[in-house]
Amino acid sequence: MIFSIPYLNYELTIGEMIIQSVSDEPIDSTEFLNQRVWQFTEIETFTSDDDPTDDTYTLTQTNNPLFWGDNKWVNYIMIRDENYNYYGAAIQSSETDHQLHYDTINNYFIWNNNFDQFQEYYGTQIQLPLLVDSDTELYFAYATATSWQTPINLDYEQIDTSTFDIVFDNDYLLTPRFEFWGDTVYENAEFDYELTQYYSESFTAYTAPGALGYTYQFDIDDYSLANDFTNLQVFKVMTLKPTLEEFEIIGDGTNYDIDFDPANNQITITDLILGDGDLNDFDVITVILSHAYGPLSTFSEIQLTQTFHDAYISDAEDTFYDYLSISFDYSVLAGETLFGENSQTITSDSTSFEYITFNRNPDIATDNKLNTEDTEMHIPYELFYDPFNNIYEADLDMDGIVEYKQEIDVDRDGKIDITKYGTKVSLSVEGSEEPLFNFKGGAEMDYVGDAEEIIWYTIIQEHYTEEIIIDKKMKPEKRTEWFDISDRSLADYDFLGNLGLLIVSVFVLPLTLYTLTTMYLPDVDFWAQKSLIQESEETQRVKSHYYSIRIDEDVDGYIDTQITYERTDTVLIYVSNDYEKTIIAAKPQSIFLLLGDWIAKNVDGLLGKPPKDRVFNSELTEENLDDNDFSHLPFKEITNITLQTTYRKFTKDTITTYTSEFIDEKITITDWNEGEVEQTRIYKDLFDAEEFESEEMFTISSTDNGQTQSVAISGLSITDPVNDQSWDIETFEQNVAEKYDSLTIVSADGSTLVRNIYETTISLEIPSRFSLYNDLFDNNPNNAEKSLFKDITGILITPPDGMVYHTSDKDLFEAGQAKSPGKYFYYDSNEDGFYETVYILEPYPVSVQSQQQRLAGIPANIRDPGDGQGGTEFGIFYIVKAIGYNYDGEHSFSPYRKVNRRV
Structure with a gap:
């Protein structure tokens, strides 16, 4: 194995090098990802001056930001610096809530000198950065109108496309181009996204010098490029030169020719120009194939379609923060570690590597050998300063023993996350079990021998985190069937107008019957339909504080005690929107139409069909009424006119909000032994x-x-x-x-x-009802089966106002009458530490001796709970007037939550 760099003034840094064997059996895994739809595809970088207060930042805007031309565009850009401090921006004005202002005249960003860095954050004051530090990189990232089209890269091998799913905004399962139904693949004519997979193999053309062509055989086991891959083609052929320059080989018929032969699983690359170099001059040649789906892939990408855009995200502002939930199965080849060295080992005398003069850069080497042979490729034992990881040394008590303190800033935000205290110690000398330090009470030490290793006997770790979780839900629209409503306040009866006609037509029986019906039967029949759309947004803002101390009291290298403090402050903001809509319309009504409807429904019943109204049925939709499309209805002319003139639409929007905050604190102490x-x-x-x-x-x-x-x-x-x-x-x-x-x-x-520590044992009386078995035909309550008495251990609480909820009746709760004087007694029935059963008690205990007196109507002997007497030993008990159950994780007890509702 050779590590080489093209130029000697380049720096090669190796953190760790591991060689693994590749297993023949892949390991299957499942991945879940969340990806923004409107990606921040445009990033512009600036570096602040020594004094950033007068800095200006002008965006080049190769592509205009989303919502450009409207002042709201600055609300949808992301601004941060290299230390992950985030900044807000607004159009230049006198406001004090944003660090940056955009000058619309000069078209640049400037710092807001009036920015108030102390702001309220859900009841807590926080301090925000005033402006960026000097000589610090500042990034402006924004989306454009076409950012949604940017491919989403998936750097996973062997993705199983049959398991691929994308859900938009937690509710909508998107349609792929190729859909898998068992062993059948169906290609959709309209689809929301297209998944493209890429498979690559790399090689070096180690042929004889002067060779202009090279044929590479793909290593794909028993698969066939021609039969096992769909829509397979050559995507790119990339090369890497010894100088780390990338070069693309394009089969243009002039410089190179690329012959792809999927039937034989091979590709041939031919250099068509003599004298411009050979293929073996490249360090690496990589062939990348693209396909719709197949058994092998190196990476993949998702491309959203215009169909998706038009259906879901045509309103960019409403969907700007929406995301895609992506899930799929993939397989990887695991390996067994054969060899490994980290940077400390490589730079030590025990390294397995040695310096050689190999280099393929023709500018500094001849025949792959460095022109200057005494050049070294790494600097052993080089000390570099890390400002975020410092060790301090001091002899605090002047006893000749050096103490150490280490401070580590893990996230490099300027705040110390880990503090360690230690001393150099030799645990034992050769042939002896005795330590070189004698510790007295874990604090004082007597020096015995030479120190060799730092033992950190106290490690303090502290960090703060903030997390915002937004859960948006939108339920599908609920719509009722058409239903008949009262016509008395909407339709015309014309009783007096038809009275004269009735007298005239008294000698014509059919006319008389018709006239009578018009006096009592409305001229039109009104129907209604209701629909409801519910959407909600739940925002959780969680602030966490973690503080841990690990102590090695005897400084033997093992932790003896760990004390951890954890606090979580959660603010929950819930907003629910209910959009109710009622549409009404009417159809003509007369005695003859009623008879016709009655006959039609009876005929449908005889034929086994469900009866339906001739006008107001599932075929009449809101869209039909909006577009005046009644082509499917009978009696079209008169019915159409009546529907058009009576159609009305009413909407009611209800916004419900509530905010709650709860704090969870705990201290964990762990004892260790070696x-x-x-x-x-x-x-x-x-x-x-x-x-x-x-x-x-x-x-x-x-x-x-x-x-x-x-x-x-x-x-x-x-x-x-x-x-x-x-x-x-x-x-x-x-x-x-x-x-x-x-x-x-x-x-x-x-x-x-x-x-x-607040647990106590008391006696309860749970009043019983009449027994159906023992008390049948017995109307005397004194003869009924009586209450249940039991001793129980739990937490007895008196609310500050002395009032307890004794009913879950919603009307009484809204009227403020659901409380009465009393106490709560919390009981942990499953012994998991949470008291989920709540007994609602009368305010004062009752003496057992007064039980018969109470049944006889004599006032009971009431004891004050503050006198210290309780439990069966003193013969007193509490009367249970209700029982509640509490499963929300908080011990505050209330049957309902009060919310703010605006209509």
């Missing part, structure tokens, strides 16, 4: 301490004069104590505050123990 986990303890903050009735006293002492005072837990805030006060508040181990009330212990054997 690399094995002994125990994991997870502390969670499940309940608000303010909801618990506690008169427990705590002592605080002043650090200035030592004076102490006793206070109740509700007297002072334990979450933000005064700086000059020290507290004796109860904590878990490792100073974990009791704010984290839930503890889950996971042992090495997998067993789990869950407990909560």
Whole structure:
């Protein structure tokens, strides 16, 4: 194996080199991808000055940005710098919300000197960058009106096209050109996208000098290029020169001739011009074939069609943020590692590589040998400075032992992500099990021998992340059948007008009957149809904070304890739009038409057909009414006129929104023993301490004069104590505050123990109904089967206002009458740490001794829950007036969510 560079002033950097054997058996895998439809295909790069405040950035605009000509175009461009700081832009004005302004007179971007970098972000103030740093690359990316046509590249081998699916906007399955139904392939006349696959093989024409032609045999096992591939053709023939220049061989009949012979799985390339070089002058020749589908592929690409554009994305602004969900199966050949060396090994004395003078660049080599033989191809032990990974050395306690501190900025954003503290240690000397350092309490050290290796005994890792998840859904339109509606307020009865006609026609019986019907039967019959389109958008903005400390107390190279703090703040914004539409129309109505309809429906019934109205049926659509197309209807003339004059359309749009925020905090402590986990303890903050009735006293002492005072837990805030006060508040181990009330212990054997510091055991009375068996024909409630009494362990909570929800009746909830005085008792029925069953209790417990008195109508002996007496030991219990179930992951209890609705 030879590594070579064309010029000696080029730098070849090798991170790691691995040689693997190729397995004969491929491994099948499935891939899921999301790809924007409107891709940012245009990117323009600028470099800021030493002082960027007066920088201007003028776009060349080889292609105009999407929405160019309308001021809104700046809202749809993406601007970021090389450090992944993002910037917003607006048309130049006096606004303060965007860092960049676009000057429409001079046609360039400038920095907004009035930008307010402290902005509200869903209730939290955040600090945004004012402007780009000096000497930093700034990128302007934007889409054009044809960006949707840009092919989507899939760098995966052996894609199985029969498993290929594309879903647009989570709802619409797109139609491919070639569709697979079992072993049959169907070519659609109209399709949304076309998948093109490419297969490539590379070779070097190591023929005798002077050879002008070369025939290459494709290595495709038992496959046939002629029989196993569809729409196969030569896409490109690319070459790579020793100088790293790319060159395309084009079979134009003048310079080169390319003869592709798929029947024999080979291709012949012929150089038609003598004296301009031979094919073996190229380092690599790559032949790329394209096909619609086949058993082999190196990479693929998707091309959307005009049919897709017209059907789904003709409104660019409405679909700008939509994406394609792509899924497919593919297979890869796995390999076994035979040989490998990383950069440290290659630059050491133990490397397997050695310097030779081989080079194919004719400018600096003769007969593939460097003209200057003493040139070295790599610099061993070269030290490079990395500003994002620094190690500091210091002897802090002047004992001759050097301590080390390492700071790593993983994402290179200027904030330290990992901090490590360590010391050089030799764990043992030859023939001895004793360490060269004696540690006292994991902190002090006595020096014994020479140090050899850095042991990091404390590793601190911290990072913040922000994530925005947008889920858009649009349900298919729901439409009712046509239904008859009341005609009294819409149609004409003409009772008085026909009264005289009735008197005149009294001697003509048929005319008399007709006149009577017109007095009570409307002249037209109104029908209606309703439709509903629902679309929703759910936006989750998640801020996460992760802080971890790993400690090696005895500095033996193994972690002893890891403490991790995790906090997730999620803001959920839900917007739902309901578009309701009602259309009404009428048909002519008379006694004769009614009789005709009645006869027609009876005939259909006798023939086994479902009865339908002669006008208002599935054949009459909204489109027919909009276009006045009634060609399918009987009695066309009079019916058409009536439909046209009575057709009306009513719409009702309802917007429903709500915003919720929830915070999840937990502390995880893991004990290790020589690399094995002994125990994991997870502390969670499940309940608000303010909801618990506690008169427990705590002592605080002043650090200035030592004076102490006793206070109740509700007297002072334990979450933000005064700086000059020290507290004796109860904590878990490792100073974990009791704010984290839930503890889950996971042992090495997998067993789990869950407990909560607020858990208590109480007695409940669950009132029972009459027994159908024991209480039949018994109307006396005193003789009925009585309530269920049971002791139960859980969390007893009194809401701040003392009111609890006792019903899920929606009308009472809207009227504000679904609450009454009481308490909640949370019970974990499956012992998973979440209290999903909620007993709604009366506000005060009742004494067992007063049970018979209560049944007899004598007032009960009520005990105050604050007197410390509870449970069966004291003979008191709580009466359950309702039971609820809570499965949303939060312990706040409410049967419904209040939303904002605008019509």
